[in-house]
Amino acid sequence: MDCYIIVTCYSMLWTILTVILTLSTLYSLTSTKWLIGSERFYEERYVITAQTRPDFPSELEYRPETEVMTRSYNPTIGLYNRCLRTSAQSDYISCGSFASNIGSGHDVFPISWQVSLVLSGVASLLLFVTMVFALLSLCVRDFCRKSIFTISGLIQVISGLFYSVAIAIYPLGWSSSKLHYFCGTQVAAFKKDQCSIGWAYIGVIICTLCIFPTGMLSIKADRATSQDEIEDEILKGKRLICIK
Template sequence: MGWRRADTIRALLTLRIYWHCTRISHMQLSRRDTLCGPYAENFNEIASGFWQATAIFLAVGIMILCAVAFVSVFTMCVQSIMKKSIFNVCGLLQGIAGLFLILGLILYPAGWGCQKAISYCGPYASAYKLGDCSLGWAFYTAIGGTILTFICAVFSAQAEIATSSDKVQEEIEEGKNLICLL
């Protein structure tokens, strides 16, 4: 019975970059049927070099997106940075951030072959193969966020096209600051 219970627990495990969760199947009626906790307390304890690289790439991508959000607040007051349209600059930064996010998402499954993942997910776990584990919702959310990052970069290019028309330039010359065209 002990072997079966451990096997059941292993099959219901999600493993993250520095965190793992175990769903205990015999506690279905309980409120707390999922036990989560970190296996790494700091960056150096992250189980795989691939996961350390993932953490770095995702952090850099998110920092770039935060910078874009900060810069976009000032788009009503500043229309260009070093003679480049603010829309082009933000779109370019969003594209670069998206590339960092993609690199992180590609490297994350490569880390499943580390010893920690094999001990949690069973002997069939290897790079790009989960073994007995499953992906958590954060991975799918990160994919969705990356897709939205590229969609926003496309919108930035469209905003540049919309605001560089002759009609918009005439309204800017008339003294209008906030101009929205569809």
């Protein structure tokens, strides 16, 4: 099968947007910054020795001192993971997943989050497929005798619907007792109490909103690559065709 690389303004714009949206959405979904917990304070102790005090006269005996510094941090929680300090004596922030608890009770892994995780996983798979199609569209215009652009656009709209439902039901899980540590005891469904919305949750919302116009843009890309001018260039024997 002959391969003709066809590039138009609409097809290139659609391809770039599809790749950016896919990668951005996946990055936001895997982040723990969906919810930012209330600020926590802890103490760090440092032992000051003679080696750390070069200004101290070497001929005198220096007695080590302990300096206490108060630091703060915010625990974070995502769709299926979280980051927090596991020990009061350590400044190490531990990040882990509770996706292995899928099927467990509401207080272990909120049911709405489990549903959101499944819907987001399906939507991400669909969106990844459209990214592959978008890259292939540079030299492949048909898939199973259908336009690769319109097929991809339809898949994008479907993935956007899955993401929309996943985003909408995520706040239902805030009523879980698991959130008490992060947000306070007054947290409830759609009430974040002392928590704040993280950039990752906002990022997923923005990406989801952008998926729908990107899916519609695929129609423009399909029309742009079906112009008679392109067929004329193919008949001339050109392999790389660039048209506005």
